[in-house]
Amino acid sequence: MIYLDNAATSYPKPEAVYRAIEDFARASGGNPGRAGHRLAVEAEAMIDDTRRLAARLFGAPRPERIAFCLNATDALNMAIKGVVRPGDHVITSVLEHNSINRPLNRLERDGVITLTRLPATGDHLIDPDSLARAWTARTRLVAVTHASNVTGTIQPVGAYGRIVRERDGLLLVDAGQSAGVAAIDVGADLIDLLAFTGHKGLLGPTGTGGLVVGERVEVAPWREGGTGGDSADPLQPAELPWRLEGGTPNVFGIAGLREGLRILLERGVESVLAHERALLATLLGALRRPELFSFYGADKVILERGGGRVGLLSFTMAGYAPDELATLLDQRFEIAVRPGLDCAPYAHRHLGTFPAGATRLSVGLLSTEDDVLGAAAALNELTSG
Ligand SMILES: Cc1ncc(COP(=O)(O)O)c(C=O)c1O
16 A cells, blocks of 8 residues: 555654554553652653653743643644634634634634634735734634645745734644644744644654643633642643643553654654655656646646645546545555545635545655655556546
8 A cells, every 4th residue: 555645644653653652551551640650650751751842843932831632623622712702803714624614613603703714825825914904903813724734835824923913813823734844933933822733744643632822822721620630629720731631641642742753853844844845746757647637736836946835735637536536546556645625625615626626645754755656657547548
């Protein structure tokens, strides 16, 4: 099987990640913070170490302001529902994943907030000027993706950060596709809330993710419960991370995430991005009949300018519906890709590919030149007839 669905989840994981999960599960399987015995203390120390590594990767000054949770969806829900108040105006964009769209759409439908969805440019960017123009006296939150999971475009979040900070609002960035692949600095980019998932670019297992909470923000807890300490308090502790971490965390998963973070910090995300882009350029260069594909601009950016994209490519191919093509690639060529709307329907409306969507092919740190040449060979065979 050639796995080219890393934007859904990275696979395979580095060997060291598998080993870290198993070793930790066998040797140190206590419940963190729930007792003073050695196994509980070791589990807590491992989680704190993972917080420190994540803080380093994201430029977050205080590791305790990173709350671990299930995935980016969990973190985004925690952020959105933890900060918006009745009557707030929220700005988002057409490039968002449903983990931003759906919570905001429901809040809008229920009359809690008003919502503006910014359009994207022909280059699949959200223009900072359009954000400034959409600002109202009631705007409190801007919720946008760092890298689109459909177009791959890396957004100018630093420019958004400056606009939002000048107006005293809050910037929530979805790093679902960018964490571990594109540089992120919450301080320099003035990001108030950063939601990340552990199982994609961060190379950890599913069931891991987190929210970086900036100094200016207070997030109301939406999952309340045991935190190990302070059990006499009738309410959730006010301090982070416990404020947002009710319940036993995914200890084994976080052990794997720690290893993924170590690998990325050692290697440097710039080199991961360069590797992924080189692979996509190889694939595009190996297509014999590129005129039969629509790549929605990504091919030109990757081949001619090189920058501004994470390692995914959404395309349609003449003569094949996206799901038909994905099924053929799977069953005839054993190549795993993702067809359809990618949980991002407004992005596909922007591209003109709604409702059938497109086929998305995505590489990761462990993808190889053979993988993408295998995919190009399959596509060449399908276009040769
Ligand atoms: C941009 C983006 N945001 C959020 C998510 C949600 O991630 P998770 O399923 O890990 O919650 C995804 C997953 O596809 C994504 O691509």
